[in-house]
Amino acid sequence: MSRPGPGFPAITTDDGSTFLVVPAHTRLRWTEASAREAVAEVLGDLEARDALVRLAAGFGAPSGADDDEVLRCLVRALVDGALVAFEQPPPPPRGLPTVRQDPIAPPVRPTPTVTPAWVSFELLDHEGTPLGGRTLTFEHADRRLDSVTLDLLGRSPPIATTSAGGIHLEWPSILEAEPTREGPRAEGFVARADDLTIARRPVGSMRLGLNRHWRIVVAGPPRQPTTSFPSSVFASDSALPLHSVADLVTRAQETCDRDPRARVGVFAHSDMHGDAQSNKELADRRAEAVFALLTGDWSRFEQALAGASLPDDLAQAVLRALGCNPAAIDGEPGQQTALAVRGFRRAYNRDAWHADVRPRAYADLPDGDALDEPTRRALLDAYHAEYSGRLDPARFLGPRHAGCGEFNPRGSKNADNRRVTLVVYGDDAPAPLDFPCRKNDAGACKIGGGAGSKAHFTCKFYRDHVDETDVDHELTPFWDLVWLRTHTGKAHLSALTHLPDTNDATFVVSVAPGGGQPSDDSGMDGAPPDVGVVVAKLPGLIRRGVAYALWDAGSDYDPFDQRHWFRLPSEARAGAWLAPYMPPIFAIVSGTHWGISEGPGFDLPKVRFSQAPPGAVLALRASGRLVLVPGHESLPTAERARTTAVFAAGREVLLTKEDAHE
Secondary structure (H helix, E strand, C coil): CCCCCCCCCEEECCCCCEEECCCHHHECCCCHHHHHHHHHHHHCCHHHHHHHHHHHHCCCCCCCCCHHHHHHHHHHHHHHCCCCCECCCCCCCCCCCCCCCCCCCCCCCCCCCCCCEEEEEEEEECCCCECCCCEEEEEECCCCEEEEECCCCCECCCEEECCCCCEEEECCCCCCCCCCECCCCCCCCCCCCCCEEECCCCCCEEEECCCCEEEEEECCCCCEEEEECCHHHECCCCCCECCCHHHHHHHHHHHHHHCCCCEEEEEEECCCCCCHHHHHHHHHHHHHHHHHHHHCCHHHHHHHCCCCCCCHHHHHHHHHHCCCCCCCCCCCCCHHHHHHHHHHHHHHHCCCCCCCCCCCCCCCCCCCCCCCHHHHHHHHHHHHHHHCCCCCHHHEEEEEEEEEECCCCCCCCHHHHCCEEEEEECCCCCCHHHCCCCCCCHHHCCEECCCCCHHHCEEHHHHHHEEEEECHHHCCCEEEEEEEECCCCCEEEEEEECCCCEEEEEEEEEECHHHCCCCCCCCCECCCCCCCEEEEEEEEEEECCEEEEEECCCCCCCCCCHHHCCCCCCCCCCCCCCCCCCCEEEEEEECCEEEECCCCCEEHHHCEECCCCCCCEEEEECCCCEEEECCHHHHHHCCCCEEEEEEECCCCEECCHHHHCC
16 A cells, blocks of 8 residues: 655645645555455554554544454445545656746646545334434534435435545434324335444444445334233223233232332223224223223222223123122023122122222112112122232333224234233333323324235334233133023033133033043143043033033933932932942033033132031032131131032031022
């Protein structure tokens, strides 16, 4: 590499700039290999090294750069054309006369020839959406500052510069601020190897080399782990979370108990039926109701559901979730619903759901079986007390809870989108000001999508920050499987479930030697195991989170009479001491999900005595196992296992149909 010397005449312009005048044919063209070899040779010269370090600093080399960093910086500048080298002409031969300038003639100042250069760029987000309309500041290599405004496609005009070192773009502290409504997403956007990537919260500047167009892509934000709970968390057009919300409450509570630093948030969703604004308002109420359950805030829960009376079918579902079985969830309250209401009123008055949680919101209910408005309000009060958590509101981040309306669908089925998601934020969580969410304002949502159906248009903030995972496979599909003797004598079979409403459910009744419970039911996916002799297959329904069917066993077999549990329904009566123990059980199958019940019985905590027995209480499980309870005062906290009989020394068991509902 040649270094400037006395062989290059210097000229000075009126603005004080000094230029070396050299023949154009002496400009050298470089490959990476030749440039590396030449720069390395000069770096070995101690006299020249300091000059090269200063030169590299003008092209972005950091202060205190070592030889390797200086070498890489100068080689890149030579190959890009940002740094130009010229061959130095040989010195004139000795002995030749020196040409002297006439001291009288004025010196001639030729105008230097300056090669024009340019650079342009475009700014996109990580999905290819143009980030247009921004005004950015840049600095020329000679330290002059300038600015450029991007068009709606995020592109700059060509920027002319005479600085050999290119330009340095100066970034704002945050690049996330975007228009309320973004442009169409770039379908099929693919990152390129020559893209320049910058963080969403950039620091400093970026150098752009000359005579080319650059594509600058803003990296996506860190995505927060989010759990999506199953579709039937909400009924259509309702803000009341169904009982499957208990899984969300449990998971949130366990997460925060394990990690005192954990911060959470709630997003509620709607299906795409109706207009965007109505769906946003409904989703906001849903989010507030779930937040009120998580925090145990009754007044907020009541406010979220205000203005809408509890429909009959949801009232029946709430009764069933509280253990007061109304039989069919059909929106047509009849004799079974009346029995359930009577039992609920009595249990509500003795604080069955509030004793260890909070005081009741309402006074005692009169004895009766009408599903009137005071009873509906009391149902919601008991339901909130039964299913609420104890999270501190300070553990929630950002808006704490927000409704997304229809903007973040999980699928094409409406039932799949009536869901709630729980976010567990990490240290890289978005800042509170990053959330665009505003209550009851669908216009505040940053919506972007592509051509096609309404389902393509989704919230950009949610898309960028939420890594949504469906936990359906981790949940027990059916629980609280119970038998109920109806007033007609038939057996009503039911279970609670997180599955959406469907007619695709089958109940299989069997008699099972030894109780019939499978040794391993951890999967509950696929076909249920064979646990006994099948005696009936019944069509079932799933409504509002309750699966149910009706079985008529005939006049010769009573599934609620333990004396009949030693034979098949089709057999004649057998001697109890000679036949195997075969209680009836039922399995529910819906799609690939299943669950298996125990025999008919009641929850041990529901047992009450007309007079308190003095000693221990012995209970017979439907499976045939015996359970010993130390005393009657321990019954309310005993295991919730199906019990067929209770024995206590010299005392009568008082268990009415209205209390047990089974």
